[in-house]
Amino acid sequence: MNEFLRYRFLVDSGVDVLFKREISSLQCSYQFSDDYFRFLLISSGSSLVQTSTEVSFFDLSVHNTSETLEEVNEDSIFSPYIFIIGRWSRDMLIGEVLVGDRKGAIVLIAEDKICDIDSIEELLEDMDVEDIHIVLKNDGDTVTALLSDGSGVMTVLEHSFYEFLDNRLLLAS
Numbered sequence: 001m002n003e004f005l006r007y008r009f010l011v012d013s014g015v016d017v018l019f020k021r022e023i024s025s026l027q028c029s030y031q032f033s034d035d036y037f038r039f040l041l042i043s044s045g046s047s048l049v050q051t052s053t054e055v056s057f058f059d060l061s062v063h064n065t066s067e068t069l070e071e072v073n074e075d076s077i078f079s080p081y082i083f084i085i086g087r088w089s090r091d092m093l094i095g096e097v098l099v100g101d102r103k104g105a106i107v108l109i110a111e112d113k114i115c116d117i118d119s120i121e122e123l124l125e126d127m128d129v130e131d132i133h134i135v136l137k138n139d140g141d142t143v144t145a146l147l148s149d150g151s152g153v154m155t156v157l158e159h160s161f162y163e164f165l166d167n168r169l170l171l172a173s
Helices: 002-012 020-030 034-043 069-074 120-126 139-146 161-169
Strands: 082-089 092-097 106-110 154-158
Touching: 020 034, 020 069, 034 161, 069 082, 082 106, 106 161, 120 139, 154 161
Parallel strands: none
Antiparallel strands: 082 092, 092 106, 106 154
């Protein structure tokens, strides 16, 4: 964690990093957290941040993966609500909540539960959410419905990206 904090300090101090314009543009479009923004600045194009699991993060450019961060989120039904940041496992996506009371929380998304779904409305129908049109009028209510217990679609891992790194990913230095 100390290594992440050192690089975070450098980023906050204005050190020029690769892909800063692209990352700033993405943050402006999607409004993801400042901690995830810093993580992207630190980790894009380098291996400065070492994680302790096999989690794979989507990158800004195609290297070893077939999907870029931007492509995944442009095609995602969750775009206004959750920013997809990577894969926890083959069939589990990792995302950051963008709106509502849980803004900034890191969630796991069961991809097998959404693979044939074309819209949030269709997903909420499959989840048997009542008054879907009322729920869809408020982004926070939509996220609350998606995170409802028993839906099996999403699980909250941590309350922030910083906690996610600290508790689940970073190697001790």
